[in-house]
Amino acid sequence: MNTDPHATDYVRFHPERCTGCADCLKVCPTRAIRIRHHTSVRFVDLCIGCGACIRVCAAGAITAAAAKPETLVQDHVAIALVSPVLYAQFPNAMPRDVLLGLRQMGFHHTIDMSIFLEMFQFAAAEFIRRNRESQSAPWPLISPVCPAVVRLIAFQFPSLLPNVLPVLRPVALMAREVRERLIPQYEARGRRVIKYYINPCPTMAVSPTDGMAAARKHPAIPIGINEIYPELKHRIEGILKEVSAFAEPQLEFETCATGNAALVAMSGGEIASMKIEKSMAVPGLKETIEYLQKIEMGLFQDVEYFEFRTCREGCLGGVLTAVDKYMAKSNVQRMLHIYGLGRRVPRNTILRLYEKGRFQPEQSAAGLTRLFGDRKPALTLEQMERIEALLEQVAGWNCGACGAPDCRTFAEDVVRGQAQMDDCHWQERGGAPPTRRPVK
Amino acid sequence: MASLQKSFPIVARDFVHAGEASIHVQSILKAMRMDPALIRRIAICCYEGEMNAVIHGGNGQILLAIEADQLNLAINDDGPGIEDIERAMQPGYSTASEEAREMGFGAGMGLTNMKNNADAIHIDSAPGQGTRVTMRFALPSPAEGP
Structure with missing residues (x-):
């Protein structure tokens, strides 16, 4: 298993090339990408090696882990x-x-x-x-x-x-x-x-x-x-x-x-x-x-x-x-x-x-x-309840500004202790955004 | 006692988005890492129920309720209702429209598939009064595990 947060078994992130566009965030089919401090791409397990993030990264900041x-x-x-x-x-x-x-x-x-x-x-x-x-x-x-x-x-x-x-x-x-x-x-x-x-x-x-x-x-x-x-x-x-x-x-x-x-x-x-x-x-x-x-x-x-x-x-x-x-x-x-x-x-x-x-x-x-x-711990019924409750508090726009690809994934991260509620920009501004749409 | 309740809307005759509610239900079960075979059974029931509501008209909703030892799935719609429930349960019996059949739906296996995959099923319907299908699935206790 790979322990470097900037690499998986198949792909590697090069921080010096990242422009912070966050295009990679939403293309990952297993929602394995998180972005911290604007230009730090982290992989949180579950990479299937499809290469979608490599394809979308115009700056060349994500490459294959393959040999030269x-x-x-x-x-x-x-x-x-x-x-x-x-x-x-x-x-x-x-x-x-x-x-x-x-x-x-x-x-x-x-x-x-x-x-x-x-x-x-x-x-x-x-x-x-x-x-x-x-x-x-x-x-x-x-x-x-x-x-x-x-x-x-x-x-x-x-x-x-x-x-x-x-x-x-x-x-x-x-x-x-x-x-x-x-x-x-x-x-x-x-x-x-x-x-x-x-x-x-x-x-x-x-x-x-x-x-x-x-x-x-x-x-x-x-x-x-x-x-x-x-x-x-x-x-x-x-x-x-x-x-x-x-x-x-x-x-x-x-x-x-x-x-x-x-x-x-x-x-x-x-x-x-x-x-x-x-x-x-x-x-x-x-x-x-x-x-x-x-x-x-x-x-x-x-x-x-x-x-x-x-x-x-x-x-x-x-x-x-x-x-x-x-x-x-x-x-x-x-x-x-x-x-x-x-x-x-x-x-x-x-x-x-x-x-x-x-x-x-x-x-x-x-x-x-x-x-x-066994790769990812199962969420309990109590945790699922908490996720649903948290989803009521966030924007539901799936804006990605928190560094997670969508609100549900963000709420999961919070419940798993991998993110703080403050990471949601709408929370920072003291509550929900002007109009709300329900998150499914 | 912890329990999770959630509802998902179904829009009648919206074949483009049909199935999305079922996919959301599955994503919840997958996050809880339920036994794959059980997820498959619930997925089939949920989808067949959702499609019934989409095909036979009448908007509706899927209600998902998860408790420690069981999962309940209710699919309610405001459609025309079922005249003869016993007959509707027969494999191959269908009252689907030409439109639905042309799209490959309405083979008359929906309720049969639901009955075969749920631990218990109850149908409450009458002409003009919509349909409420309730299905129950037993959940293994965490100690037994899948």
């Missing part, structure tokens, strides 16, 4: 796990050029995600097919791919944790394959190996559903795409100028030969190549929350699978991308024309792995509930 490329030290074997979003940043380069560029930058291995996506999609569809008979999980099932969505569910919609599809995410499959097949080769020779995950979001390589034990043993260090973009662009320009003979990659998952991977970076791309009867893709933070609310109230039980992404347009709209999401989307559409969609893994192979339980996450829904359940 200069931390790529030379005394170890660096393995890059590559999010397909990276390919969409370079309109004229082929995926193999992008991967070669990364190797020129000093990564010893560059792992492409497409094979793992394909396996995930087939395994997910297989689970859904079987669930029609067994009804072992409730409908609609929810994609585990976006870790910010899984954390959002764990914190704010815990009753929907059983709906999260219990199949390992593509990046978890990728990390495991590297852990089992690549790392031992080096460790046998006494070399140290570090995995990096080059990706468009601050949510880190590990999602709560991945199975923590193994992931903790060999964590992947996240690097934002925007951090490596300038150097990689330069390398790729060099590669494109000459017809280069490049070292053939060692393993089958070190190349990318189909458009499938790029498609998944786009909203709707995950479900596009899954054989499911009724599915829906919902990108965007606000939209995701709205739909989760509806699912919690019992709607959409006729839908088999929801693909949620907290970013608009899906991962192409991630906060740590280098080119705009619509340009990236155009690049993906072009890649689809050039490569088409294809299959690289025999279905029987995936089915065999499925039967062996190779797609099953360690962490069950009940386990996740326990994992997240």
Whole structure:
């Protein structure tokens, strides 16, 4: 757990750059931000790593906690796990050029995600097919791919944790394959190996559903795409100028030969190549929350699978991308024309792995509930009464001047002993503002 | 004895804001960190009740009352009232308008879902006299915990 009030596991605040605009205050979906003394942003737990505050901060005072490329030290074997979003940043380069560029930058291995996506999609569809008979999980099932969505569910919609599809995410499959097949080769020779995950979001390589034990043993260090973009662009320009003979990659998952991977970076791309009867893709933070609310109230039980992404347009709209999401989307559409969609893994192979339980996450829904359940103390009935009474005394305008995003959150903070009633500006002026509206 | 009482208005035929009152109810239960499965049951009942009031016309309100060992939810509306309560409780029976059905509501499962998810339900209604649906949920004592 992070004890620095100016940082969470996923984002970091830089006080010297803050202009005090407070734009970040209201965009946080879990109301984790408080502002003290005008320009001091504090995070009070419950960050899901969606990056909404990074996106809205024009001053650059909130950044991802991800690593900078200069931390790529030379005394170890660096393995890059590559999010397909990276390919969409370079309109004229082929995926193999992008991967070669990364190797020129000093990564010893560059792992492409497409094979793992394909396996995930087939395994997910297989689970859904079987669930029609067994009804072992409730409908609609929810994609585990976006870790910010899984954390959002764990914190704010815990009753929907059983709906999260219990199949390992593509990046978890990728990390495991590297852990089992690549790392031992080096460790046998006494070399140290570090995995990096080059990706468009601050949510880190590990999602709560991945199975923590193994992931903790060999964590992947996240690097934002925007951090490596300038150097990689330069390398790729060099590669494109000459017809280069490049070292053939060692393993089958070190190349990318189909458009499938790029498609998944786009909203709707995950479900596009899954054989499911009724599915829906919902990108965007606000939209995701709205739909989760509806699912919690019992709607959409006729839908088999929801693909949620907290970013608009899906991962192409991630906060740590280098080119705009619509340009990236155009690049993906072009890649689809050039490569088409294809299959690289025999279905029987995936089915065999499925039967062996190779797609099953360690962490069950009940386990996740326990994992997240204790983060914030429950409010008692007496405290709830006090909150309602306090709400009668404050303006109810949700002005945010107190440093909390809205009046209810402020009243909660007061009751929890984390704020004083005097922090409310209307209190300071001796009572309620000119007109009052009830706070819900 | 501590208790929390709160009311939320429902506006008839306002399909745009329909469901908001239920979301507010849930946010209170979530702040108290009630058992997720229980929250889900209350959420379903609350939403179905709110939608009934929205669909069948007549403004109304949701009354939430939380006590140490139980939670009561009342959904009252000034709508046309229910002619035959027993029939209205049948799964699939619906008197919803064409407008509501076109929007995907009015499948006739509302009262059935409420009955299945509440620990107790009471409906008080007559033609021209509005409808008052009261539901009770038992709360586990803190010692037992979820």
